[in-house]
Amino acid sequence: MLYKSLHSLGNYLLLMRRTFTRPQRGRIFWQQFVREFYQLGFNSLFIVILMSFFIGALLCVQIKINIWSPWMPRFTIGYAMREVILLEFASSIICIILAGKVGSNIASEIGTMRVTQQIDALDVMGVNSANYILLPKIVAMVSAIPLLVTFSIAAGFVGAYVVCWAGGFLSMSDLTYGLQYSYDNWHLWSGYVKALVFAFIIASVSGYFGYTVQGGSIEVGRAGTNAVVVSSVLILFTDLLLTNLLMT
Amino acid sequence: MITITDIHKHFDRQEVLHGIGASFDAGKTNLIIGRSGSGKTVLLRCIVGLLTPDQGEVLYDGRDIHHLAGDEATRLRQEMGMLFQGAALFDSMDVLHNVLFPLEMFSSKTYREQLQRARFCLERVGLTGAEGKMPSELSGGMQKRAAIARAIALEPRYLFCDEPNSGLDPISSRIIDGLISDITHEYGITTIVNTHDMGSVRGIGEQVLFIHEGRAEWTGTGDTIEQTESPHLREFLDHV
Ligand SMILES: Nc1ncnc2c1ncn2[C@@H]1O[C@H](COP(=O)(O)OP(=O)(O)O)[C@@H](O)[C@H]1O
Numbered sequence: 001m002l003y004k005s006l007h008s009l010g011n012y013l014l015l016m017r018r019t020f021t022r023p024q025r026g027r028i029f030w031q032q033f034v035r036e037f038y039q040l041g042f043n044s045l046f047i048v049i050l051m052s053f054f055i056g057a058l059l060c061v062q063i064k065i066n067i068w069s070p071w072m073p074r075f076t077i078g079y080a081m082r083e084v085i086l087l088e089f090a091s092s093i094i095c096i097i098l099a100g101k102v103g104s105n106i107a108s109e110i111g112t113m114r115v116t117q118q119i120d121a122l123d124v125m126g127v128n129s130a131n132y133i134l135l136p137k138i139v140a141m142v143s144a145i146p147l148l149v150t151f152s153i154a155a156g157f158v159g160a161y162v163v164c165w166a167g168g169f170l171s172m173s174d175l176t177y178g179l180q181y182s183y184d185n186w187h188l189w190s191g192y193v194k195a196l197v198f199a200f201i202i203a204s205v206s207g208y209f210g211y212t213v214q215g216g217s218i219e220v221g222r223a224g225t226n227a228v229v230v231s232s233v234l235i236l237f238t239d240l241l242l243t244n245l246l247m248t
Numbered sequence: 249m250i251t252i253t254d255i256h257k258h259f260d261r262q263e264v265l266h267g268i269g270a271s272f273d274a275g276k277t278n279l280i281i282g283r284s285g286s287g288k289t290v291l292l293r294c295i296v297g298l299l300t301p302d303q304g305e306v307l308y309d310g311r312d313i314h315h316l317a318g319d320e321a322t323r324l325r326q327e328m329g330m331l332f333q334g335a336a337l338f339d340s341m342d343v344l345h346n347v348l349f350p351l352e353m354f355s356s357k358t359y360r361e362q363l364q365r366a367r368f369c370l371e372r373v374g375l376t377g378a379e380g381k382m383p384s385e386l387s388g389g390m391q392k393r394a395a396i397a398r399a400i401a402l403e404p405r406y407l408f409c410d411e412p413n414s415g416l417d418p419i420s421s422r423i424i425d426g427l428i429s430d431i432t433h434e435y436g437i438t439t440i441v442n443t444h445d446m447g448s449v450r451g452i453g454e455q456v457l458f459i460h461e462g463r464a465e466w467t468g469t470g471d472t473i474e475q476t477e478s479p480h481l482r483e484f485l486d487h488v
């Protein structure tokens with residue numbers, strides 16, 4: 001088990017070394033990049049906004065009903081909700097959701113290319129297949145994530161406003177006051193920093209699982225599942241490390 | 249000309265190739281035949297460099313593919329074209345862009361000239377009308393022909409085909425064989441074809457290497473194969 005993990009880690013690092021080289025044709029790289037940015041980033045926007053909107057709303061409701069007591073100032077609801085969104089939800093949780101959506105997509109697409117010998121065809125031609133396939137995906141994912149995090153934060157706040165307005169249990173001005181209360185810019189930026197690292201994990205780890213598939217469609221399916229599980233666990237583990245590093 | 253000497257290859261505990269040597273001439277269709285599981289695909293993958301043999305060398309007109317510096321290897325690879333068993337077309341691109349891909353990646357031609365070359369290759373394999381189709385919309389035979397067009401786009405000196413007829417009806421098989429043979433002679437390419445199809449052996453087998461359980465058992469020309477005295481080849485011929 002330990003031996004197998006170390007072996008995989010070694011192979012992963014070797015694959016990354018082949019991936020991070022200069023693209024053989026810059027123009028082809030940018031074409032691929034634009035396509036992947038659209039497919040991995042833009043196509044994830046809707047699910048990110050939807051989830052964030054509801055989580056923003058639910059956080060307000062839960063805090064109000066289950067945590068808040070009459071002796072607390074009312075704005076704490078907005079304050080607590082903001083901290084949860086900025087510190088964990090918009091970065092870690094959104095990235096775990098994306099690991100499910102984007103990670104399985106990347107792993108099964110690349111895995112299918114492997115078992116249908118498309119990767120062999122690239123290698124025989126003299127194309128650096130790791131660089132050609134993985135680099136645009138990794139770069140696209142890392143550049144799309146700040147956008148997704150921004151939309152997640154915004155949608156979370158909109159969700160909070162909508163539920164407070166519609167549910168009527170907190171006035172707009174109390175919520176606004178809470179959202180601005182004791183605001184620390186660093187909490188926002190650390191979320192972005194974490195998300196960049198997580199995006200790299202999602203794209204590269206899922207790429208690794210797809211690229212190294214051996215066999216047929218069953219193994220491609222398994223690679224998709226493994227990609228999601230392993231990148232989610234790695235995200236949580238790195239989250240723990242980074243949070244200790246960035247917050248102390 | 250491609251020369252291989254004493255190729256050994258094993259996976260885990262199983263030795264698949266037990267020291268195969270042969271030479272494959274330019275301007276000829278060189279066939280590797282044998283039963284399923286005899287090691288044809290593994291041998292071809294060792295020859296093209298997708299697998300590294302445990303022992304032995306593979307020389308392309310004197311250049312050892314497994315010991316070339318990075319950029320020399322890339323240059324040699326541009327002289328190679330390969331037709332995979334499942335065609336291996338890029339399924340995110342239409343037929344024309346599949347054929348254009350190696351040109352866009354490596355050729356110094358202008359885009360217009362690349363387009364011209366790609367169209368010429370497609371015409372050569374009889375796929376002029378299918379330019380805009382996606383690979384999944386093509387029949388098996390058409391996929392193989394598109395893959396041949398992609399393999400010859402960069403005017404290769406070496407062409408490799410792994411079971412070009414697998415999954416095709418006899419008529420499509422003869423068309424693919426004919427294309428491979430014509431292209432080989434027209435451009436003086438060193439062509440190696442893996443097959444277990446006796447139709448191909450009789451039709452285009454200028455030089456034949458028979459392998460049995462990872463050993464080279466017999467070499468000769470397609471027309472002398474019936475007079476063989478090798479018992480394993482005899483058995484193979486009697487059953488197909
Ligand atoms: N990647 C691999 N790992 C383990 N065994 C393999 C691998 N590839 C091929 N083999 C084994 O090598 C033998 C020869 O296979 P192959 O070259 O595909 O035969 P064929 O002549 O039908 O093309 C088979 O027994 C097969 O199981």
Ligand SMILES: [Mg+2]
Nearest residue numbers: 288289290411
């Ligand atoms: Mg085979």
